[in-house]
Amino acid sequence: MGGAAKRRGRKQLAALGQGLLFASPWVLGFLAFTAYPMVASLYYSLTSYDVLRPPRFIGLENFRFMLFSDSLFRIVLGNTVWFVVVGVPSGLVIAFLLANLLNTDMKARPVFRTIFYLPAILPAVASAEVWRWVYNPRYGLINSVLKSWGLATIPWLSSPALAKPSLVIIHCWAQGTAIVIFLAALQDVPRTLYDAAVVDGANGWNRFWHVTVPMCTPSILFVAITGLIGMFQYFTLGWLLTQGGPNNATEFYSMYLYRNAFRYFKMGYASALAWGLFVIVVSCTIALMRSSARWVYYGGEAL
DSSP states (O other): OHHHHHHHHHHHHHHHHHHHHHHHHHHHHHIIIIIHHHHHHHHHTTEEOOSSSOOEEOTTHHHHIIIIIOHHHHHHHHHHHHHHHHHHHHHHHHHHHHHHHHTSOOTTHHHHHHHHHHHHHSOHHHHHHHHHHHHOTTTOHHHHHHHHTTOOOOOTTTOTTTHHHHHHHHHHHTOHHHHHHHHHHHHTSOHHHHHHHHHTTOOHHHHIIIIIHHHTHHHHHHHHHHHHHHHHTOOHHHHHHTTTOSTTTTOOHHHHHHIIIIISOOHHHHHHHHHHHHHHHHHHHHHHHHHGGGTOOOTTSOO
């Protein structure tokens, strides 16, 4: 019995070693490219560090400056919160409505599904150049049409009041991934629920609000959380189109972090900003997850 137990132990150790060997590329990559940078950024956030000279420990001074002395940080945080509060629900609602439209019986449905998904896979630079032309105040698509109708042109990206809404429109346009997720959720809704609702006399709106929406709430929660995280880190299209202007109207958190890190070489302060963003995103995600108990329905649970 003792010999058999030892042989089983050696086999288990061998199997564990083989498993660790196969997992080692991921483990090493995680340690080198995720764990170490996180720990290093936490240390740098407590220092004054400009890359050229060794970091100098200053404790929580970066965080104190960020919260109480940096007036631009308040503007950046306000821009980012506005963008999240407006952009995430707008993109979610539009994606869900388009998914419902694309889930109906219609001619050339695969073609329309492809068209609506394409913006999600276009390179950001190409999308930025297309929208730069669309929004151009002199020869852009929208303003050219307005001029032909004798109407005043709209300064989409050059107006502090319109710059953020203009970027929200682009965000809503590129909701192909969310549309695919909602299409999968809609096709999973049991047809028997719709049949029962029809028998009970429910009209189209009641079927949509009391059957379709509740059954898709898990997917809505997923899209809301991923959208929330993505919008707090919004950078590429905003940087390519406005670079934070006009008058800091589109200076978002990630842009401000990037400027401090790679333009001003304030790596310590940029690390503090990164950890501030981490805390904000985690807090909002936890709050959203806790609220889901009141409005998310999972199959098999009682309504």
